[in-house]
Amino acid sequence: MQIKNINAVVTGGASGLGLATAARLIEGGATVTLVDLPSSDGAVRAEELGPGAGFVAADVTDADAVAAAFAAAAESGPVRAVVHCAGRGRPMRVLDRNGAAADLEPFESVVRLNVVGTFNVLRFAAQAMASNEPIDGDRGVCVLTASVAAFEGQIGQINYAAAKSAVVGMTLPAARDLASRNIRVCTIAPGTFDTPLLARARQDVRDSLAASVPHPSRLGDPAEFASLAIHIVENGMLNGETIRLDGAIRMAPR
Numbered sequence: 001m002q003i004k005n006i007n008a009v010v011t012g013g014a015s016g017l018g019l020a021t022a023a024r025l026i027e028g029g030a031t032v033t034l035v036d037l038p039s040s041d042g043a044v045r046a047e048e049l050g051p052g053a054g055f056v057a058a059d060v061t062d063a064d065a066v067a068a069a070f071a072a073a074a075e076s077g078p079v080r081a082v083v084h085c086a087g088r089g090r091p092m093r094v095l096d097r098n099g100a101a102a103d104l105e106p107f108e109s110v111v112r113l114n115v116v117g118t119f120n121v122l123r124f125a126a127q128a129m130a131s132n133e134p135i136d137g138d139r140g141v142c143v144l145t146a147s148v149a150a151f152e153g154q155i156g157q158i159n160y161a162a163a164k165s166a167v168v169g170m171t172l173p174a175a176r177d178l179a180s181r182n183i184r185v186c187t188i189a190p191g192t193f194d195t196p197l198l199a200r201a202r203q204d205v206r207d208s209l210a211a212s213v214p215h216p217s218r219l220g221d222p223a224e225f226a227s228l229a230i231h232i233v234e235n236g237m238l239n240g241e242t243i244r245l246d247g248a249i250r251m252a253p254r
Contacts, residue, residue, distance in 0.1 A: 001138045003233055004029035007077035009070065011060055011121055012085035014040035016195035017145065020222030021083045021229050026052045028230065033073035035060070036086065060086045060117035063124075070124045078132045081233045082125040083143045087114045088197075089160035107159040114163035118144055122174060122185070130181045139182040141233045144171060146189040146242060152251035164189070168242045175240030184239040186232045191246025193220035213247040220245065 008025050012018035013034030022032045022045075031052045036042040038057040046055035056072045058065035073079050092106040122142055129140025146167040153161025167187060175185040192198070192209045198219065201209075210218045228245055232238050 001136050001233055003230060006080040007031045008081040009033045009035060009073045009079055010083045011035045014042040014045050017222050017225045018085035019045055021226040022049060024226040024230055031076045035069045060120055061112050063120050066120045066124050070128045074128055079128040081141050083229045084118060084121045085145050086117060091156045092159050093156055110159040111163045115166045118167050126178055126183055129183050134182050137236055138184060142185045143229045143232050144187040146187050148189055148191045148246050148251055150189055154251055155254045171242050172240040186238050187242040188228055189242055189244045190225055191220060191249045193222060213249045216247055
């Protein structure tokens with residue numbers, strides 16, 4: 001499915017991987033609805049992207065808000081592509097410094113955002129796409145976002161690793177489930193990318209992360225994530241796959 005003239009939704013679209021993907025979609029001739037938190041700069045970013053972009057505020061863990069976001073996006077035409085980038089981590093360990101069991105809240109909140117949020121976006125995206133007329137055999141394409149933490153979770157990432165593993169785990173069953181509707185589902189598992197979160201890190205931390213990537217020994221560019229997301233949309237044989245985008249990194253324990 002070529003991206004020219006399609007209507008797409010990008011969650012987490014106000015910054016980082018999502019914003020880069022939205023920009024690439026707009027550049028290719030798509031109409032894009034950015035979905036991000038009410039506190040985000042989504043409205044400003046949509047205005048900067050130009051007349052092909054719009055913004056809808058929504059927390060992806062709120063089912064009603066996600067449903068409303070897709071209804072709003074559909075006003076610009078049938079939703080054909082969704083790139084789901086909304087998500088985050090939060091450091092935690094199994095035991096605290098005193099050896100007591102960790103609080104459950106940091107685990108529950110990260111799992112809710114990354115797993116429940118992903119499923120909310122996936123189910124309402126599929127609902128929006130299921131009645132589309134096929135283009136090149138597809139009614140729609142969903143691109144989810146995991147992380148290399150799904151495979152090599154580091155110390156302090158137990159909640160994030162569990163959540164992103166769940167995103168990887170839902171990819172193939174979702175693709176098989178939605179195959180009868182001509183809807184494809186793939187996931188990108190990025191490594192260390194130069195996102196706003198890492199932009200706030202000390203330079204020595206950024207340098208260390210870059211040096212840990214075998215080749216190219218640098219942080220990933222969000223435009224490279226966007227390029228892969230676009231390729232997944234356009235390549236009709238990509239389905240049910242989780243693709244690592246990481247420069248061959250394999251994360252150390254810490």
